């Protein structure tokens with residue numbers, strides 16, 4: 001996994017609550033067996049009209065939102081299915097940091113598995129950021145994971161945020177979860193013997 | 200020892216390793232695998248030169264992507280076929296039990312797990328699918344995981360988890376007549392909201408829950424994720440033990456009796472403390488219909504479509520307005536005046552034998568309304584077989600329903616069963632998200648009898664006033 005330390009870039013405001021994973025990537029695109037290439041389908045039905053043309057009203061089609069790295073959204077982002085295709089699609093499109101007042105559990109966890117940083121800010125902070133980004137499309141943000149700080153590059157906002165220390169370390173170092181767990185292989189075998197479930 | 204919740208007991212019994220500040224490593228007793236969320240996990244294993252640690256604790260089937268037409272007709276979509284074939288290739292020589300499209304044990308993962316006796320009380324169960332919460336109905340800690348975690352479980356038979364908090368949802372007084380398990384869970388979600396259970400494992404307790412059959416309990420636990428919860432569970436009791444007894448992969452004879460003795464110790468101790476508690480009075484519940492684009496947007500059958508202006512918070516108001524626009528509904532329309540085009544009876548929420556029996560009882564001797572296309576999709580090949588032995592398929596066919604082969608079908612718009620843009624569907628599935636059942640499709644979630652009655656009437660009706668033949 002690619003380590004995550006600092007990031008700067010354009011932020012896209014997606015002013016919706018309860019954005020579910022079916023909106024992020026509809027099931028019809030989950031038939032592929034690869035991990036990559038899902039960016040083209042990201043937010044499909046919102047991003048494209050029925051005729052396949054880009055929907056000019058959707059934020060990612062705004063001319064000032066080029067190569068966004070941050071996505072700012074309403075609460076309970078990523079609810080619904082466990083599909084990891086959702087973070088894969090966001091990442092493949094270029095996003096590395098998602099900001100919302102709250103996230104659904106499985107999605108939140110899936111982000112960390114893929115080098116995406118989900119940042120939880122207060123409802124008022126997200127609302128203020130959302131307003132700014134809607135008024136100044138193309139405005140840029142920066143985040144420093146080590147310092148747990150996120151700011152707008154024009155200096156208007158500086159926020160600090162919480163992140164679990166273990167997950168933070170894994171992201172900073174780009175650690176592989178399975179490799180970490182296999183360091184405890186002996187404990188797994190012990191458990192299996194103790195519980196009488198040895199294979 | 201201080202009193203413990205059922206969740207704490209199961210959790211404590213599965214901790215393999217614990218370091219402060221890091222998630223716990225918990226052992227997984229049963230891992231269910233399907234074609235959609237596993238290919239990248241197997242690829243990861245291959246790239247790292249790792250093997251499946253416990254093929255004997257892993258079970259695989261195909262459900263999401265399979266067509267529900269007759270088995271003699273092949274899968275025609277080449278991308279779907281490639282994914283289905285990939286699973287067979289990935290499983291080859293691993294020793295993992297695999298129920299392919301033609302197997303008698305094939306079906307939706309969450310239907311076959313309990314039905315075949317794989318799922319047993321006290322277990323930890325995972326699957327790369329959020330509705331794994333279904334298995335909690337047997338008194339398990341069962342949760343949905345992402346593909347990276349699927350790979351982790353395949354390689355290590357463990358999962359890294361921060362311990363969730365506990366929440367009791369106590370449903371007091373019995374369920375009124377005509378109010379189904381589906382209505383109960385829709386009512387709960389309507390009350391706690393779609394992220395009301397976030398970070399928590401819900402244990403459902405109380406009279407209304409205790410009196411549910413296993414199939415009903417599975418319906419309730421299935422939709423825990425729709426309330427944002429990490430998992431849902433119900434304490435095992437005689438109903439549970441009788442359900443598990445005799446199933447193909449359940450313990451037999453003395454082993455079964457010994458298992459039951461262990462399972463009896465699982466329920467939460469008297470005085471156990473939950474981090475949160477919600478009490479709901481079943482007497483206040485009615486048959487429900489969702490009107491919007493998440494499962495919390497729910498109304499009683501005797502109610503009307505709400506007016507977005509009636510919502511206090513601006514975000515709620517906007518979401519309600521967007522939902523009504525998408526659903527093409529006017530505020531204040533009586534729910535019973537909403538006409539439908541399609542009916543889908545199926546999905547892991549409501550495709551077990553009792554669901555099909557309840558729906559069949561409603562449609563017996565009647566005809567599907569002109570202009571409505573209605574389908575019944577059993578949750579597994581075994582459920583289909585059982586229903587056919589009882590003649591349910593004939594009742595449905597005589598009424599004009601299409602009787603299909605087991606699979607996820609129109610629950611998720613991934614296989615050939617999809618809504619056309621603008622079509623409105625009464626569905627027994629669990630998600631009414633935009634485009635969930637097909638691009639532009641409009642989903643109303645209901646119980647199986649409510650869906651069945653809507654198929655006959657052509658619009659939603661109050662099942663409590665239904666006259667059976």
Ligand code: SF4
Nearest residue numbers: 330546547607610611
């Ligand atoms: S029936 Fe629907 S909810 Fe259940 S596993 Fe299949 S797709 Fe998921």
